[in-house]
Amino acid sequence: MTMTTQRPLEITSLTKVFPTPSGPHVAVKDFRALIQPGEFVSLLGHSGCGKSTVLAIVAGLSSASEGGVIVDGKEIEGPGLERALVFQTPSLLPWMTALDNVLLAVSQAHPALGHREQKAMASKYLDMVGLTEYANQRPTELSQGTQQRVAIARAFSLEPRFLLLDEPFGALDSITRRELQDLLLDLWEQDRKTVLMVTHDVDEALYLSDRIILMTDGPESRVGLELEITLPRPRSAEGSLDHPDYFRLRREVLQFLEHHSKQFSSGGHAGHSNKKSSAVVV
Amino acid sequence: MNLLKNFALSLVGATLVVGLWALVSTTISKDLPSPIKTWTESKVYILQPFDKRGEMDQGILRMAAYSLYRVAKGFLLAILIGTPLGFLLGNSLLLSKMFDPVIQILRPISPLAWLPLGLILFRQSEPAALFTIALCSMWPTVINTMQGVRSIPQDYLNVATVLRLSPWRRFTKVLLPATLPYMFTGYRLSLGLAWLVIVAAEMLTGTPGVGGFLWQEYNSLIYSHILLCILTIGLVGFALDRLMGIAETRLRAA
Numbered sequence A: 001m002t003m004t005t006q007r008p009l010e011i012t013s014l015t016k017v018f019p020t021p022s023g024p025h026v027a028v029k030d031f032r033a034l035i036q037p038g039e040f041v042s043l044l045g046h047s048g049c050g051k052s053t054v055l056a057i058v059a060g061l062s063s064a065s066e067g068g069v070i071v072d073g074k075e076i077e078g079p080g081l082e083r084a085l086v087f088q089t090p091s092l093l094p095w096m097t098a099l100d101n102v103l104l105a106v107s108q109a110h111p112a113l114g115h116r117e118q119k120a121m122a123s124k125y126l127d128m129v130g131l132t133e134y135a136n137q138r139p140t141e142l143s144q145g146t147q148q149r150v151a152i153a154r155a156f157s158l159e160p161r162f163l164l165l166d167e168p169f170g171a172l173d174s175i176t177r178r179e180l181q182d183l184l185l186d187l188w189e190q191d192r193k194t195v196l197m198v199t200h201d202v203d204e205a206l207y208l209s210d211r212i213i214l215m216t217d218g219p220e221s222r223v224g225l226e227l228e229i230t231l232p233r234p235r236s237a238e239g240s241l242d243h244p245d246y247f248r249l250r251r252e253v254l255q256f257l258e259h260h261s262k263q264f265s266s267g268g269h270a271g272h273s274n275k276k277s278s279a280v281v282v
Numbered sequence B: 001m002n003l004l005k006n007f008a009l010s011l012v013g014a015t016l017v018v019g020l021w022a023l024v025s026t027t028i029s030k031d032l033p034s035p036i037k038t039w040t041e042s043k044v045y046i047l048q049p050f051d052k053r054g055e056m057d058q059g060i061l062r063m064a065a066y067s068l069y070r071v072a073k074g075f076l077l078a079i080l081i082g083t084p085l086g087f088l089l090g091n092s093l094l095l096s097k098m099f100d101p102v103i104q105i106l107r108p109i110s111p112l113a114w115l116p117l118g119l120i121l122f123r124q125s126e127p128a129a130l131f132t133i134a135l136c137s138m139w140p141t142v143i144n145t146m147q148g149v150r151s152i153p154q155d156y157l158n159v160a161t162v163l164r165l166s167p168w169r170r171f172t173k174v175l176l177p178a179t180l181p182y183m184f185t186g187y188r189l190s191l192g193l194a195w196l197v198i199v200a201a202e203m204l205t206g207t208p209g210v211g212g213f214l215w216q217e218y219n220s221l222i223y224s225h226i227l228l229c230i231l232t233i234g235l236v237g238f239a240l241d242r243l244m245g246i247a248e249t250r251l252r253a254a
């Protein structure tokens, strides 16, 4: 991986309009973001504000009504294996074993390898998420958390440069969620892929991210506030939660979510600046 | 225990029906052969089920085998045409809007209506019979396959899209396995229909088989053999449905 030569992922004044029976619905309007190589960015906002809409467009699953996504200086046209997506539900194919689910991804990303090498590679990624002995089980035999581990292994097995996650731990109980957050952090520390993660969990965003992009409420949702998360890395549950910055940042996020999101969506962005913090007004 | 009880209950039910049959045959309808008469006149066919004494005078299982072979060919034709058609219609809203009304109109047409058309088209009884079986029995396969394709969870399709599966891999790795249970439900219903059609097809074409035999014995006024054929058709149909049912549960469990 040569991070230094990589260019940022750019989302340029992205607008998404859904046609609905009651007329066009502008879910997202003029959303802009620049994500640096190796940066872990969270997209945070109230449910229904348009986070998944933005992520689906970055993943190439859906197309923008206006604006677009620029990767390596080129506007994307649909999905690409350099951008791996982890869905909220594990979305494993139930007729395949855990290993075969990962193998399907490996065979797509590395078509030149022989079947044996592909299989070894799929095993390697299953090992990496701690599921060596679950390789031959079907998704239905696995717990939700274990399934999501397989989904993470599948995403990493593509050896992508960008990792896109849509509330990957949203459906899990809090203990499993914490485990998987630590797993994701561990994996990310290994080669620092560029990550864009959607979440509505404030603590998750603070714990994992370098930067949080807060979205205003929809319709016409856009970037309301960006916060650099200055907590030192590597992070751990004990160390990071006790850090004095943690509570300040957390309060700022909550304040935005409670008071400013509506105001921002209707009244523009003027006037909000907080010199004490690392908040960036956009 | 429960199984035994259910079996005993089915025996009681069957006995009651045979009793009713005996009663009707001795009171209201003297032309209807009684169960005993049916047995004595048919036992050659049952006890030597695979004998061949003449073109239209063969053991009942031999006759059933002819019919089954014919049904198998027609059924195969039905699913070979019906499955791809179902996939096509399930994948394209345009096509399904175009052809749905046609299918709804073709579906209720009786085999007795198709058969003469088949005879005109093919000038021979065997292909006409296959044509009729296939045309009558393929609709459940078409409709269930179509339904199956439409009910594939969006998540699976998204996985196929983000993994950039080629159209062929998308089909074999995602569409086909996701649709398989629906397809099998269609196959089961189609096989039932194909068996239902066989009698009509054989009656009108006079080919050997249970249906052909039934029609011949009607013309020769040997009514007990008609009952033998009816019972055989029912039992074979029941066995076919059970076999498909077992295959279906196997498939769902896998």
Ligand SMILES: Nc1ncnc2c1ncn2[C@@H]1O[C@H](COP(=O)(O)OP(=O)(O)O)[C@@H](O)[C@H]1O
Pocket: A018, A019, A020, A025, A027, A045, A046, A047, A048, A049, A050, A051, A052, A053, A054, A218
């Ligand atoms: N396919 C669609 N058609 C119409 N409206 C949609 C569609 N997808 C999403 N929306 C609407 O767009 C808004 C944003 O949705 P979404 O991006 O899923 O929100 P989030 O992920 O932040 O919860 C919602 O109001 C939702 O109802």
Ligand SMILES: [Mg+2]
Pocket: A048, A051, A052, A053, A167
């Ligand atoms: Mg969402």
